[in-house]
Amino acid sequence: MKNKTSTDWNDIDMKTLKCVIEGIVKPLTHICNLSFPKGFFPNRMKVARVIPIYKTGDKHHFTNHRPVSILSRFFKILEKLFVKRFDNFVDQYELLTESQYGFRNHRSTVQALIDLIEEITECIDKKKHAIGLFLDLKKAFDTVNHDILLRKMEKYGFRGIVLDWIKSYLSNRQQFVQINQHNNKFVLFADDPNVFCSGVELQQVLDVVTQEIKTF
Template sequence: MPVSLEPDGDIPELNSRHNGVFLTECTFTEEYVKEQMQKLKPGKSPGLDGINPHVLNRCAEEMAKPLYIIYRKSLEEGKLPDDWKSARVVPVYKKGSKKAPEDITGMLDEGGGVDIIYLDYSKAFDSVPHQRLLSKLRAYGVDSKVLKWIHEFLIGRKQKVAVGKLGSEKIPHDSEEKDLGVLITEDGKASKQCAAATNKAMAKLRIIKRSFKYFNKESFSLLYKTYIRPHLEYCVQAWCPNYRKDIDMIEKVQRRATKLIPSLRSKEYTQRLKELKLYSLEWRRLRGDLIETFKILNGQEGIQEQTMFTRDENHLRGHSDKLFKPALKKGLNLNCRSKFFSIRVVNHWNSLPGNVVMAKYVHEFKNNIGSTNLDMGS
């Protein structure tokens, strides 16, 4: 998408406003380049080149000189690589609550559908008349190499809207899309995300297996919890598997990983977990659901409670913080909707003992869950 829109008609010449002062040269040093690189914030996203600012920041000492030479040559010749003229625009949510799913979930409850549409409007971006800008710069005394470089910088520029790894030139209507690293499919099922997470975890497992010849319990625990399990639990509240084949596929990663320890290889899976002080991934997902529910109900997630849950005011037995589980209409969306986080966790939460639910702090709640026999079939 071009960035400059020039109105029809000749561009008027502006009266000189430089008062005899001209800017014909732009001076900077290698040290200045290094200082600017060291000011880069490591937490920022990489540009179109894919180089993380953290790398540039840490390598400023080594990279300052070659970059200085490139910048100086660009300024002297008044030329820029095409990559320097490309920009990626990432939409930023500005108004309202992104965490209010009641409208969407309500439509699903009624048997309706929800579409996600990505639009690209050129009017959403500022358009600068470049020739008029150059004319004004000339009137203010910007001339010679500097003006030539600015002219080259402005012409032929392109920008596109980025949604995930796709740009606005090629965003298709598709049956699936990746949002914040999670595959969203039009049928709302998690099977493809389960397969993607499993593949990533298995790839890491193979790398670790090739890189280390021997594992003891301590080294395995560190490597597994750091490099493998996070792939199986990232944002899992949004895509928790509900089909047995998907549950078993994910669990298979941990089953295979725990066999890396020679002394445990011949033992049953449950025994391997016990000796490694691990839990099944299915149990950890339920635990994660309950911890997230505790945080929401206690105002620790920045999510309004009423957008996710409704308190059950008519409970007769159990603890006083029970949640109401809405009745779902039978239809195409029933199975999918019943597995949504805000629905699937209700029975588990309501069945918790009162001393667990009434914990004051998250760490206390976690400790109490660890000593509770959670019913996986609720």
């Protein structure tokens, strides 16, 4: 994992974590080893700090900022371990088509273009028509419905405790926004497809949101 200096909500960065890893490797390994067989992703690792990064245009318009979500460094470690197991399972049972290039080891968009050119060239040589359909989803990851995703994963063989772990990984996510080193006073609970607001100390939701709107 890269030595990024950006800090999570615990003010821990990956570079610092690597410096002290020998002192925490045993308890961290214990947590990871408990997580998988129990089918549970620790909720404390799901808190994200969201920082708006200015893109172009009017700086005072929120649509001209790109939200960057900084997750717990421990979250990234546990996630990395799962991805390794996930990839092994997918490769072992050949669940993905050879035509998929994104998010796969040893594949790239360059290879996708090479294969596309070969397909078109072959069609031209055989005096056939080549038709291409190119689609682009705006905010693609935000459009993923978790219920549909989980049903598909179950169909592909992810069941039992593994599926429970994935459900836990996707649910009870929390995030807060940081602007100019100031954090908002309420946390967003983003469970697909709804977003809920809750005070840090469990105050009345509407009171907290109303006050934040007045002072933000």
